[in-house]
Amino acid sequence: MDKSPNSGPEDPSSSSSRKPGGFSLFKRNLTARLLLLPSNSIGALWILQAAFLFTIMSTFIKLVGEDVGVFQILMVRQFIMVLIVAPKIIKGLPNSLATKRPDLQAARVFFATTAMLCGFTAIIHLPLADVTALSFSKTFFLTIFAIFFLGETVGLHRWGATIVGFLGVLVMLRPEGSGIIDPYAALAILGSASAGIVMVILRILTRTDSPTTILTYQAVFVGLIMIGPAIYTWQTPNLEQWGYMVLIGVVSWAAQMANIKAFRAGEATAIASLDYTRLLYATIIGALVFNQWPSVDNLIGAAIIIGASMYTIRREAVRGRELARAADGRGYNN
Template identity: 70%
Template sequence: MTDPIKTPQPAERPNPEFRRRRAANRIRTYLNQLPANTIGALWILLAAFLFSIMVALFKFIGQDLSVFQILVVRQSVMLLIVAPKILGGLPGSLATKRPGLQVTRVLFASGAMLCGFTAVVEMPLADATAISFSKTFFITIFAIWLLGETVGVHRWGATIVGFLGVLLMLRPDGEGFIDPFALLAIAGAACAGMVMIVVRILTRTDPPVTILTYQALGVGALMLIPAIMTWQPPTLSQWGLLLVIGVISWAAQMANIRAFKSGEATAIASLDYTRLLYATIFGALIFSQWPRLETLLGAAVIITASIYTVRREAKRGRELARAADGRGYTN
């Protein structure tokens, strides 16, 4: 008796989970082969995109809810996400040798967020974003004042040119009126510049997790009382947007940190200015707001002067901003 003919069976296909893992490994292997600056560039482009989405959502929901309320929920969501890192570092994450500077950083970070986000809500998105780039020049001034840095004619020249770009964006109207929210945006940029200087000092004595802990707790605490006073019960969709803002803010910060850990600041920092492109697109598509010609020209001046400053200081072996972990949640 002959054996029956066996029908060939198709080869067993790998399950979906195996295929996903294999694809992830291939992507990871490919990325690991890229130059460090290329990886950093990819991360900072992602961070710029995420920050731009977060700011656009903030502007959208800020039409109905107060900035205080949004910031409290945002900080709370971010705090919950980083809580394992903070709790895992206790009691070291609360041990600081410079408590006064920690408080100073919290105050200026709160000012940066409050002024910056209020300007975002009230101004065209591209205008507020462009003015925020003046932070680089405030860092120069505060570094001279607080760190005793010596600044040469080239850096002073770039700083003056950058401020001329800011003045171009603030050009008064025929009656000499300057938009008060534009001034608020500049105040936010100045506070953000001070935060970077304070962080540079703090990292000499305190670890990044400590700086992160005080900022995460301090900013939320400062915003709590005014948030309660201006609280309006969010709808279900608004709660969803608030949670998304918190998660995207955390993801953007992490991408920013990974960018400056992977690549050289001088090679990738200029890519952060792609935020202006995203802000222009989102402002036009979502809010039907186009930037003024003065804004675009002023932004071009600021960006050019900023890139020149960063690259020149790199040639001299100096840093305008400290390492990634100290950047904290200032955006």
């Protein structure tokens, strides 16, 4: 059939508008393949991404913390995160500020601030792998706090794993050639204990308050608390340092979202152990970026902590119980 006189060669742009481009097609095919995976596999991919992002966050904190105070870092981080979630907070007003437990909200803000101040300070002054391994001790603090505040019954096996885990912490805290414990290692432990309390508080708060409300109180009030100390210790950052602090906020938000999606997609008892890949990431980045390698004692202590934690996770899975672990209560991202 002859073409009409007015018809010319086909416009390539019109064809491309009807067919997805190369990247769009790849993205669509990848999404379709991921949706076919079991839920625990999807959760595992998310938690691996979260672990990597948390390690990148720690790397940026360590880089900028050499010249900028921890109060400034934390203040900027919180306000960047508030800016990112502001549309959701504003859309949810006034419900995003309505809480039935203001006492627990205040307690969460206090302990989250303590966890982050202690954790960030330890990150700045300790090798990245060491502070990462020490942060895993929060699992054992969580066990103790869950007994007292949640009324959980802990059997002999879990108590044994908890005691073994604390022995691993003691191995890591063992002074090298002196009788003095590294104060920054002690801060890392204090930060982990505070994070454990936050995780327990989160479990109670989620019974009465929405996730948006919990996020709003934490993001806003921790930032407000940091304003005074940050101004008092202010050191004017250069452009590179501003860039690092902004990235800390963005990466922190992305890591938390990946962590939440991981525990929404998969079972906690099936994917939680993958969190320990952070130690691998931290060891590699610490060696390549900071030329810092973990000591033999710290590697042994980390192995004990991880082994005891994985035993606890496995034990909970066998018993068919939900692991006492909040999706957004991990690490120093509270």
